[in-house]
Amino acid sequence: MVAGPGEVLDLIRHGHARTRGDLQEVTGLSRMTVAQRVDALLAASLIREAGSDRPSGGRRPTRLEFNLGHSVVVAATIDTTHSHIALTDLAGRILAEDSIDLAVVDGPEKVLHGITDSISSLLDRTGTPQARISGIGISVPGPVDPRTSRPSQPPIMPGWDAYPIVEFLHDTFPVPVLVENDANAMALGEHSEAFKDCSSLALVKISTGIGTGIVINGRVYQGIDGGAGDIGHVRLGDHPDVTCQCGARGCLAAVASGRAIAQKLSESGVEAYSGRDVGELLARGNVEALRLTHEAGRRIGEVMATVVCLINPGVLLIGGALASSSLLSGVRETLYPMSLPRATRNLDVRLATMGDKAGIIGMTRMVVDEVFDGKAVNARLNEPTAAP
Numbered sequence: 185m186v187a188g189p190g191e192v193l194d195l196i197r198h199g200h201a202r203t204r205g206d207l208q209e210v211t212g213l214s215r216m217t218v219a220q221r222v223d224a225l226l227a228a229s230l231i232r233e234a235g236s237d238r239p240s241g242g243r244r245p246t247r248l249e250f251n252l253g254h255s256v257v258v259a260a261t262i263d264t265t266h267s268h269i270a271l272t273d274l275a276g277r278i279l280a281e282d283s284i285d286l287a288v289v290d291g292p293e294k295v296l297h298g299i300t301d302s303i304s305s306l307l308d309r310t311g312t313p314q315a316r317i318s319g320i321g322i323s324v325p326g327p328v329d330p331r332t333s334r335p336s337q338p339p340i341m342p343g344w345d346a347y348p349i350v351e352f353l354h355d356t357f358p359v360p361v362l363v364e365n366d367a368n369a370m371a372l373g374e375h376s377e378a379f380k381d382c383s384s385l386a387l388v389k390i391s392t393g394i395g396t397g398i399v400i401n402g403r404v405y406q407g408i409d410g411g412a413g414d415i416g417h418v419r420l421g422d423h424p425d426v427t428c429q430c431g432a433r434g435c436l437a438a439v440a441s442g443r444a445i446a447q448k449l450s451e452s453g454v455e456a457y458s459g460r461d462v463g464e465l466l467a468r469g470n471v472e473a474l475r476l477t478h479e480a481g482r483r484i485g486e487v488m489a490t491v492v493c494l495i496n497p498g499v500l501l502i503g504g505a506l507a508s509s510s511l512l513s514g515v516r517e518t519l520y521p522m523s524l525p526r527a528t529r530n531l532d533v534r535l536a537t538m539g540d541k542a543g544i545i546g547m548t549r550m551v552v553d554e555v556f557d558g559k560a561v562n563a564r565l566n567e568p569t570a571a572p
C-alpha cells in the first residue's frame with residue numbers, strides 16, 4: 185500500500201493501528217519512515233500521543249490517537265419549519281448549539297442568512313476563532329444532486345432547486361461545505377452512534393415530508409441523482425384523487441406525511457400545520473393524532489415492504505417528528521405481512537434513538553470523513569503553506 189501521512193492517519197483514526205509498532209506491522213514501512221509520518225502528523229496537530237497501553241512495567245509504547253480537538257465542525261440541519269445549528273468536535277460532541285425558526289418556504293437566502301448569523305454567534309459564544317472550523321455540513325429536506333451538491337427538484341422546498349448553498353456559505357466561511365439529504369444524514373448519525381456493526385441500515389424519516397436514508401457498509405447510498413430513498417412521492421394505487429405538494433396525485437406523502445395528517449386534524453378542528461405540530465399532539469396523547477398516525481404508519485409500511493425486499497437491511501429505523509409507538513406499530517402491521525420472510529427474518533424495525541441530534545452527528549461524520557480522508561490530508565501536508 186501507498187502509505188503517506190494521510191494513510192497513516194486513516195489507520196489511527198479508524199482504530200487499525202494504535203502505536204508506531206502497529207503502524208510498521210500494518211504498512212510494512214520501516215521504523216524510520218513510520219517515525220517521519222507520525223512526526224508530520226504530530227506537527228500538524230492531527231494526532232496526539234496519549235500515554236501507553238500498558239499501565240506498568242517494561243517498555244511502554246506510546247499510544248497514538250486522532251486529535252479530536254484539532255478543529256471544530258459546523259453541522260446544521262434545515263427542516264421545514266426550523267433549523268438546528270451546532271458546533272461540534274471531531275467526534276461529533278456538541279460544543280454549542282442553536283435553533284432558528286425559519287421555514288424552508290421562506291427561501292434559501294433568508295434561511296442561509298439565518299444560519300450564517302447563527303454560526304457567527306456560536307463562534308462568539310464559545311470564543312472559537314473562525315479559522316478553527318475545518319468544515320461545514322448542512323442537511324436539507326429534499327434530494328441533493330451528488331455531482332453539484334445542490335438541491336435537485338426538492339418537492340417541499342420552493343425556490344431551492346439547484347440553489348448554490350455551498351457557494352453561499354463559502355462567501356463567509358472559506359472551508360469545505362457538504363450538503364446532504366436530511367434522511368441520509370440522520371441514517372448516518374444513527375449508524376455512527378448505535379449501529380456501527382450493521383452493514384445495511386435504513387432510516388425512514390416521517391416529519392412534514394417522508395424520506396429514507398440508506399447506509400451500506402458505513403457509507404450513505406445516494407443513488408445516481410441523489411434520489412435514492414425518496415419514497416415520499418411513490419404513487420399509491422388507491423388514492424388517485426389526493427393532490428400532493430409535488431403536483432402529482434396519490435403520493436405516499438399526500439396521505440401519510442405530517443403535512444397530510446396536520447391537514448386532516450385541521451379539518452376536524454384541531455390546529456396543526458406541520459409535522460412538528462403533529463409530533464407535539466402525539467406527545468400530548470391527542471387521540472385523533474394517534475389514530476391518524478397509526479393509519480399513516482400502515483401506508484408507510486406498505487411502501488417500506490418494497491424497500492426492505494430490495495435492500496434487505498438489518499435495521500430499519502423510524503425517525504422524524506412523527507416517530508412514535510403508534511407510527512411504529514402501524515408500520516409493522518403492514519410491513520411484515522407484505523414482505524418476504526427472508527427479507528425480514530433478521531430485520532430489526534424500531535424507533536430511531538437520537539431525535540434531532542442524529543442529523544447533526546451524521547453531518548459531522550460526513551465532514552470529518554471528507555476533510556480528514558488520507559488523500560485530502562496528504563494533499564494539504566504537501567502544500568508549502570500547509571498550516572499546522
Ligand SMILES: [Zn+2]
Pocket residue numbers: 339416417428429430431432435436437438
Ligand atoms: Zn408527491
